[in-house]
Amino acid sequence: MIKINKNFLELQDNYLFSNINKKVESYLEKNPNANIIKLGIGDVTRPIPSSIVEKMKKAAEEMQYEDSFRGYGPEQGYEFLRKKILESEYKDLDIDLDEIFISDGAKCDTVNIIELFDKDIKVGIPNPVYPVYLDSNIIYGTSGKYIVEKNEYENIIYINFTEENNFEPLPEELEQIPDLIYICSPNNPTGTVMKKDNLEKWVKFAKKNNSIILFDAAYEAFIKDEDIPHSIYEVSGAKEVAIEFKSFSKTAGFTGLRCAYTIVPKNIRIMNDGKEVSSNKLWNRRQSTKFNGVSYITQRAAESVYTEEGKKEIKDNITYYMENAKIIKNGLEEIGIKTFGGVNSPYIWMKTPNGIESWRFFDVLLEEYNIVGTPGVGFGTNGEGFFRLTAFGNKFKTIEAMERLISKKEIIFDLI
Amino acid sequence: MIKINKNFLELQDNYLFSNINKKVESYLEKNPNANIIKLGIGDVTRPIPSSIVEKMKKAAEEMQYEDSFRGYGPEQGYEFLRKKILESEYKDLDIDLDEIFISDGAKCDTVNIIELFDKDIKVGIPNPVYPVYLDSNIIYGTSGKYIVEKNEYENIIYINFTEENNFEPLPEELEQIPDLIYICSPNNPTGTVMKKDNLEKWVKFAKKNNSIILFDAAYEAFIKDEDIPHSIYEVSGAKEVAIEFKSFSKTAGFTGLRCAYTIVPKNIRIMNDGKEVSSNKLWNRRQSTKFNGVSYITQRAAESVYTEEGKKEIKDNITYYMENAKIIKNGLEEIGIKTFGGVNSPYIWMKTPNGIESWRFFDVLLEEYNIVGTPGVGFGTNGEGFFRLTAFGNKFKTIEAMERLISKKEIIFDLI
Known part of the structure; x- marks a missing residue:
């Protein structure tokens, strides 16, 4: 049988985005003329640069032709792309070509990597x-099992991202030692980054x-400050302990094309009975x-991200998003809301006014300002009292959203 | 730690294709002018039809443009493609749209599906x-564990494909009952197919x-005989017990583009303590x-497989390959070699002359005829004494390979 x-059966249904959609739809039914601005999405909106599109067409x-047709590619990715990544992203970081694996997404890689390890390990998750x-x-x-009263899983070691540690936890804050440690910098959802000296402590x-x-460095292209590592291998010794995930999704707008890469250093040894x-x-x-490898067309597109033209066009898109981030951050701070992130990341993590519940803030933002964001509690218990806005929207709409907030700011602060 | x-650690190193490559390279070093014909590959060689390439370019x-740009697609695949598959492949088979899942390959789906099941089940594998x-x-x-003396795994129930059962085993031949049963028809590597009445017995x-x-119906497009099911859902009751895998890889030459689909019926129930x-x-x-879904460009390519033009161009490619299959099958039979498959499948499974070992036959074929194929034993113990040739090569080279065999046939039959 x-x-x-x-x-x-231990999975808790995650209704975060479906609940958001239901609330928006229900509001629109009652207010069909509402001009809703969505600042909740984690997907890019800027189109693919023309130089990259040209390469895909080629x-x-x-x-189409027998001589240039390509069947199965290498499971690890084509060498033309891995070489470009090596030269451009890991020039002085002592990474070998066969440590780079191309995949169809950082999501797939971050979830599939667990298969290498025993089920009996302790995992540290933010x-x-x-x-x-x-x-x-x-x-x-x-x-392990879900513990209802704690809203936690019995074997997970939670790495707390809080206002107290400025959303940059240190290993000494942990009560137990994890065998596997997830670090995401720039962080989703908090938009904060891991400074080099802190990363050194983790290594x-x-x-x-x-x-x-x-x-997980999927958002590294958004880093602006010079002292923030773009790769964990900038930290000495990391090649012996860290696997790194990067993606073309947010960097180059490839969420619909599917291409990422993972660095698995040869120096990392996993134990098996000694x-x-x-x-x-x-x-x-x-x-x-x-x-079975990534689409040849997508890999050629990824390769062309590294041409002079490609690099320039991609930088323009990132600048566009980061202007949005600044507009949001400045707008919120102008009316006295405390924010985190948004400087080296497309995510702005804000404290709800008077500490109200994040779903309640969602409702007010939707009903009073016609703005949609993401309640922090949807990302974990420590997200309660916080709210995520993203810089991936249209610039004029982002400006308008902030104008709406500023012009009626008293509503927010009357909430208790 | x-x-x-x-x-x-229980995985046995599989050196089949690397051994083949090494032997070919070594032969070419000694005989640099040898004109080697490769009939061992499982990858397609015909290019993508022009009507499909046009759709990819579009x-x-x-x-490239903000209005038509697509970011993340649905994890289950775009509805435009799932609808086309439903209409074209499952018209009268009572399949629902939400039972179709698009993926980046049948390989990925056939391996990932196991995750749904308990580790304690018995699996039947050909x-x-x-x-x-x-x-x-x-x-x-x-x-379970590998048993060296048996060259078998302790918990696997092997489904024997032999000449005695005409490479079409029946459930009553099994000594134990598997909870999960792999059936591949048309079969890789034997090229044989499962007739409807036999499939009914399995259901x-x-x-x-x-x-x-x-x-696994990845090769169903090669079926010619009218009484062979293209889908297991042609068998009554299959919707309650069967998950089906299909692919654009061999059908439409998409091995380099990555697109497949899996049907997971809602009627299949998996037990959990009653x-x-x-x-x-x-x-x-x-x-x-x-x-995270399949490339939008690939999904548009797959959609265009179902246009009138696409269907015609794809049929031409399949006809091309199946002519190769006929050339190989007729050539081998002309010199008295017994063959299986090759009628409803691009694979020809041949008995080695005088039953010699399949690696020895590989060496003779390479050295005496400069032809490369795949030793049957590389696919499992029951493959010993058999050899796989494929129809995916160039037509003129396939003809020449058979001419070489026919003109020096005595060498083969002198082998003992």
Whole structure:
């Protein structure tokens, strides 16, 4: 008799975005003329630069002729793309070509990587957090059971991102030692970043405890401040403890094209009863067995991100988004709302006025200002009392949203 | 301390294709002018039809403008493509739109689907077989340990494909009842197909035993005979027991573009301590959590496979390959070699002359005829004494390969 993977039954239904959509639809039914501005989305809106589109059309055309047609590509990705990434992103960081693996998304990689590890390890996951880190650990079985009264999983070590630690927790704050540690910088949802000296502490901590860091740098292209690492390998010793995830999704607008890459250093050793196994070899075997590579056309598009023209066009898009971030951050601060992030990240994490519940703030923002954002509690218990706005919208609409808030700011502060 | 997923250590290194490549390279070093014909590959070689390439170029261009740009698509695939598949492939088969899931490859889906099930189930896997069915079960833990003396895994129920059962095994031949059953028809590597009445027996067997069939129909477009099912849902009751995998890879030459789809019927229930859970709901949750959809450009390409022009161009490619299959099959039979498959499949499974070992036959074929194929034993113990040739090569080279064999046929039959 076929039986279920019981771990699935431990998943809590995540209604965050469906609840948001339902509330917006219901409001629009009653107010069909409302001019709603959406600042809740985590998807890009700027189109793909023309130089990249030209390369995709050329790659599509190559598929039409017998001589230039491409069938199965390497599961690890084409060398032309891996070389470009090596030269452009890891020039002085001592990374080898066979440590770079191309994939169809950082989401897939951050969830699939867990398969390399035993179910009996302790996993450290931020709170609040991008929900798939936790959900994939639940499905895999590392989370253990859900404890209703705590709204926590029994085996997860929660890494608390709070106002007190300025959303940049340190390893010494942990009560237990995780074997696997998720770090996302620039962070989703808090928009905060990990400074180099703090990252050094995490690398040392991991090394001391034989732990592995999963470093999600999907938003690194938005970093502006010079002292913030774009890669964890800027930190000495990281090659022995950290796997890094990067993506073309937010950097180059590839959310609809699907391309990311993961660095799995050969120096990282995973223990097996006293013997050591190379994580690089394991990941290579996992990908060869369970994955079949990324579309050739998408890989050519990713390659052209690194041309002079591509780089310029992409920088323009990032500048566009970061202007939005500034508009939002300044607008909120002008009326006295405390914000985090938004400087090296497209996410602005704001404190709700008078500390009201984040879903209540959502309702007020929707009903009084026709603005949609994301309640912080949807990302974890520590998100209660906070709210996420994103810089991925249209500039004029973003300006208008802030004008609406400023012109009727008293409504917000009358909330208790 | 981080620990390994020990299941990885049970994987046997699979050197099949790397051994083939090494032997060919070594031969070419000694015989640099040899004109080698490769009939071993499982990848397509015909280019993508021009009508499909045009659609890809158009889709790429859409990404260039704000109004037509597409970011994240639905994890389940765009409705425009799922509707086309429903109309074209499942017209009278009572499949619902939300039972169709688009993915980046049948390989990924056939390996990821295991996650829905408990590790404690018994899995039935063909011998010989497409290696990833077995390898993914090893990584997941359903296989149990490798038993060296048997060259088998302790918990796998092997479904024997032999000359005696005409490479079409029946459920009554099994000594144990599997909870999960892999069926691949047209089969890789044997090229044989499952007739409707046999498939009915498997569906009844699965229903009686509360088992689930994973039906891999990646090669269904090559079926010529009218009485062979293209979908398992042509069999009554299959919607309650079978998950079906189809792909654009071999059908439309998409191995480099990455697009497949899987049907997970809502009627399939998976047991959990007496309660039933919908497999469709589980797979939807799995895909939403761990996958981020297929490239928009690829999905538009797949949609255009179903235009009148697309259908015609694709049919021409399949006809081309199936002429190759006929040339190989007729050529081999002309010199007295017994063959299987090659009628409803691009694979020809041949008996080695005088039953010699399949690697020895590989060497003779390479050295005496400069032809490369795949030794049957590389697909499992039952493949010993057999050899796989494929119809995916160039037509003129395929003809020449057969001429070489026919003109020096005595060499083959002198082998003992």
